[in-house]
Amino acid sequence: MATENQIPPLTPAVFHILLALSTEERHGYGIMKQVEKDSQGKVSMGAGTLYGSLKRMLDSGLVKESDKRVDPEMDDERRIYYQITGAGATALAAELARYQRIVTIAQQRKLYPKTFAYDV
């Protein structure tokens, strides 16, 4: 298995998509809504960005299409659900560990939370 240092940092779009898929399988619209929710409305991903990222994530094996289909009466077959893969979960964990380390450094330097070493 690839170690954390071997996994390159993720782009913000890929990170948010993986985070949205970490709890359950979702379709495109569901991912968009979850990203908005996770970022408290600060990140609004358009269809071009979402599906462009999904294409590359599918190609690189970070996500895969799910077999999940809800009741056809409530939904239609064009709705494709995506699920995170093992590689995707590893990449997400590595990215979160990177963030964690940055937060720890910020705390050690008293930059966070809201404690600055100098007047700003």
Next chain:
Amino acid sequence: MYEQEIVQTLYKKLLALYPQTFKEQLGESMERTFQDLWKEKRQTKKDLFGFVLWTFIETAIGIFKEYLLLISPGVIMQTTLKTLGSSTFIGLLLILPFIIMEVVNRRNFNEDFPVVLFFAMWLNLFAVSSILLPIVQGKWTSNPDMANPVPTQKNTLLTNPKSAALISVVLILAPGILPLLNSVDWLSLDRLFNGPNPEVEYLPGLFMTVGLTLFPIAAGIIAGRPVVSTLRAGGSLFAHPINLLIVVFILSTFAIGFANLIIDQWPCFIGVPKCD
């Protein structure tokens, strides 16, 4: 309901512009997502026009990006765009001393600032820099752009040494069709570049000249791609001799062009009156 049908049909037509593989894999899903978003915006009575405009523009940008990625892998394309930005800056920086010399030494002469001359100087330096910079970076640094999560790079037309060399040769030779057409009287080069009145500066002619200069620049960048990839992977500079030869030829041409301009205009830069 009628406007919904129109907008959705237009969006479907827009999605049809995506590359074939993308369209087949994600087209229908995107269409469905657009319908979901439309429904949501209608229900919440949010700005529908703003939503449609933003979605269409954002999707169009996405389509453009997919085509760029199709002709060239993501990492290389992003690096190339960065290189072109750096080359623009390097070119400007290197002609700055000559601009200063021109301004300082010719301030007492009642002359127009030679914009075209400095543009030509910049273009030569831009060409040299944009071709040479990736090779130097490839030699001395590892892949600088690790933000793209795609781990593998596909062998495309532009990364395969043979096809890259072929494309660059075609690009070098392509402008040669103009003198050929001129020689058989199918086209008047003089009229094309100087316009109907040679006494008056002809802007379309200038644009065409710049456009034709871009061909060898693109040829140099494309020919150099396999060289850069090999260097990045720790290989030899001479692994693709034909590509390297094309790159050296184009680089020399632009470097000589720049040197000629400097030699020709040097008296003007140092303030010699009636230097032309």
